[in-house]
Amino acid sequence: MTSSTQATVDVYVMISSYNDPKGARTTTESLSNQLYEKHEIFHVNNNSTNKTGDVIQGYAESITAYHPARDSxxxxxxxxxxxxxxxxxxxxxxxxxxxxxxxxxxxxxxxxxxxxxxxxxxxxxxxxxxxxxxxxxxxxxxxxxxxxxxxxxxxxxxxx
Structure with missing residues (x-):
């Protein structure tokens, strides 16, 4: 199939990270470089105790960074x-x-x-x-x- 006949696909990816700043960076960069016309990346920081949250926030312009709130x-x-x-x-x-x-x-x-x-x-x-x-x-x-x-x-x- 050539690029002119490919169907448009919406791609949504959710990444969950816990204490893995290197993996968070590698995964986010790899997914950000995909060639889909419409894609959205949701990166969830699962209460990391190291620099993982900072790595995820560094991509906040291009991805949706999410940290679940505890409200009770x-x-x-x-x-x-x-x-x-x-x-x-x-x-x-x-x-x-x-x-x-x-x-x-x-x-x-x-x-x-x-x-x-x-x-x-x-x-x-x-x-x-x-x-x-x-x-x-x-x-x-x-x-x-x-x-x-x-x-x-x-x-x-x-x-x-």
Whole structure:
């Protein structure tokens, strides 16, 4: 078939990335270079903890970058539980990849830095009481992550 007789095809691609900036870049560049007349790329950042989100945002002019929002306490708690389990699994199965602290390391249970939170919301109209609420929420989510990392580590250890 020659290019003049080819049917017009609308192509929609959804990419999901988690902690893979190199793969996100390679995949997005490859898909962006396709010759379809009408194509759209949706790149979803699944809560990466490294530079993957920055890589995806770098393509924001040519693709639709999406980061799912958590808008309820139950969704935030569920996310924190998954992160905690994932950290324990990464520590156990892929300890050579990153610097994973032990589930009982004291830093996992210390409250977050109030200065980091202040810097995050500086220049916004967040009141002091809202800031305290965000601080309590962040600390609660950190403890949820730590508890689930410990729970998963015990399950891995005793499940073998």
């Amino acid at each position: 306490l139950a969704e935030l708690r569920s996310k924190a539980q998954r992160i905690g389990r994932g950290r324990a699994q990464m520590r156990h199965y892929h300890s050579e990849i990153g610097d994973y602290t032990h589930p009982l390391h004291p830093t996992r249970f210390l409250p977050p830095s109030p200065w980091r939170l202040r810097d995050r919301y500086s220049g916004t109209s967040v009141s002091a009481s809202e800031m305290i609420g965000f601080y309590a929420l962040e600390y609660g989510l950190k403890l949820t992550q730590s508890a689930n990392a410990l729970r998963e580590a015990v399950a891995i250890r005793w499940g073998e």
